[in-house]
Amino acid sequence: MRDEIASSLAAHRPGELEVLRRALIEALSNSSADEIAEAILSFCFPYAWLSEEAAAMLIAALGAHKGARIGCAFTFAASVAWTLAKEHSVDLAIEIDALAPVLSLLARATDRSLRIRVQRIEAITGNEFDGLDHAVIFPPIGMRRLEYSLRLPGSLTGEQLGSEAFGALWGSRLGRGRNIVVVGHGLLFRTSSKDAAFKQELLDSHGLEAVLSLPRGTMPGSSVVMSALIFSGSEHRNQTKRIRFIDGSESETLAQLKLGKLVDSKAAHPLFADVPVTEIGQAGFNLSVERYVLDADALRHRELLGDRETVSLSDIADIRRPQALPRDSGDGPTFQVREALLADVDNGRLSLPVKLSELPRSALPKIESATLKPGDILLSIKGTIGKAALVGEVAETSPVPIVPGQSFVIVRLRKGSLIHDPRILVSYLRSPIAQSLLQAMAGGTTIPNVAMGALKDMPVPVPGAKAQDKMLKKFDEYYELLRNIDEMKDRLSNTESDLFALMLETK
Incomplete structure (x- = not known):
């Protein structure tokens, strides 16, 4: 383990290590063991540490009772696992060899119940976790055609799946209680026949109960938009035929301590919408939160359209x-x-x-x-x-x-x-x-x-026909105004040029 830690630190330039050394010396006298450990992790592995806001939102949405056994998988789940391990028993599977010994050492130093092993997504067998209450899965983003041997439940067994789709199908059933799988936004809004079939499977057979949009900057150093798929767990299949969409994109507008209640709340709230599965199917199984959670202006516009005869654009x-x-x-x-x-x-x-x-x-x-x-x-x-x-x-x-x-x-x-x-x-x-x-x-x-x-x-x-005739007259009036504006801009530009030219006149 000592050699692995040394090789991990060797990847940093001497100047960076000097900054770390000084920070640790200062921290030893002014900070707790938890603060020192988190400083080391965020410094040595910044690419693997989620934003504090996003990690807190995922933990709040999970709603785990104290002492629960929780499984976390893949590197971006490490910061969530680290925090959960303060009060829960956590098993973490990660892909990065260098991170495992550092995490293990610091977990022991801070008295965390955190067991770690190295495992890549392609090597998942289905026996990684047993007897879990909950799971938090953050699969690698963008692996398009994952080669896997695990037999997944449902009709998609044997299909070529991307890493996020595989993570969702596998992670949705790991715990008896609520499970969370974080995916890129692209997976949610695509409506091709294959994507729609995959998402229908999540709704019909895997207990998807909610979708939570996460703030930008969830992944360190990236503007990739992420969302959390929230599954009801193997003992609590969603039978409501509705999916809750929660807008967490602006963390300042969403009090994290209330997020767990929002997932289960019976009362209406402007930050979520309960959408029938039939409506989601009509939208091609688009699971984007912003499609269903509308701001006040969008709601007003929808209401205006609801009172009028409409046709589809196509x-x-x-x-x-x-x-x-x-x-x-x-x-x-x-x-x-x-x-x-x-x-x-x-x-x-x-x-x-x-x-x-x-x-x-x-x-x-x-x-x-x-x-x-x-x-x-x-x-x-x-x-x-x-x-x-x-x-x-x-x-x-x-x-x-x-x-x-x-x-x-x-x-x-x-x-x-x-x-x-x-x-x-x-x-x-x-x-x-x-x-x-x-x-x-x-x-x-x-x-x-x-x-x-x-x-x-x-x-x-x-x-109506008369309204359309009036619109054409107004449109032509609008275009005439634009032409007048163009002419005025040309005159303004020419006058300005003449003004500047006069500055060079000698008489």
Whole structure:
């Protein structure tokens, strides 16, 4: 063990170790053993130590009784296990060899009931823990196709699973009481058939009772958005047919001591929403908290839509997501396109894109359906969410085709739809109601994006015929004001240039 600790410390530069030495000398006279141990761990293994807020939230949500036996797995669960071991009996399995001896030594020094072993996720056999009351599992993020031999309960046995999906299926049943599995946000909002089947399995067979969003910065040195899946345990399967979604993204608005009560509370609270499983299924088993826990403005907008006739966006428009542009290999004839980016959209209009790209001539048929036409609507659903623009005469006057960048989808109104002019649809997409809906749909681990399934289901109110005629007149009035503003800006710029030029006049 001494050699392993020495090799762990050897990874740090002499200057860093000197800082640690001085901190320890000062701590020995001014701090408790717990404080010294935690200083060593946070210094030597900062990449493995969750934020204090996130760890406290997970422990509060677990709601373990004093003296419970708890299993924790994987390196990012180490800080939670360390804290729990003050009052509970904790078994911890981690992947990092160097962390195990340091944790073991410090646990003995601080009289913690913490037993540690090294084990990687691929080597899970199912016999790691026995007789647990609870479990906290934090699987590695982003291992897409995990090779595992463990037979999992349910219909997904034998499927190729990512590390987070495997961790959820395995960890959900470890303890008799509540179990928690932390996953990246991307796993929650994806609605492909495979992802939907996996999440339906969690609801139907694994006792998922709640989803808790965690604050940004949960993982040290990372902006990856995380959420905790809360399972009811092998002895308390969720039979309510509802899932509770709890907004913990802003730790300042969520008193951690009350979090355990929020998971079980019978009274309504603005920080959570109880959602029927049938509604979740209609949303493609999207488990993103922000889809269901709405702020006051979003709730008001939903209520406004609830009183009006609506259709789905896909009922009235064709929605196309452009493919990445093929690049010129330099071997054959090429042609140019202009690529519309977010910077080319302002006040609902598309200006002539600046970016020119050379494409191989063979790509011409591939981009034909993505070439923008007057009347098309560009809507950004990746990165910056909700920026919308009507494609006007710029698409006709440009000498080269204009295609959308990867942040956009093309919304092309169908002929004969209940909304009869794209000016009306783009006005709605830019409205506060539509913007709040789009923001609620957005998910993503690092870069926000809206799933196509959710976008297609987006409700669109249908104004009456007279209201639509009035909207067109108002829209034209709006565009005329924008043109006047453009002219005034040009005059202002020219006048300013003349003013500066006069400074050089000698007469």
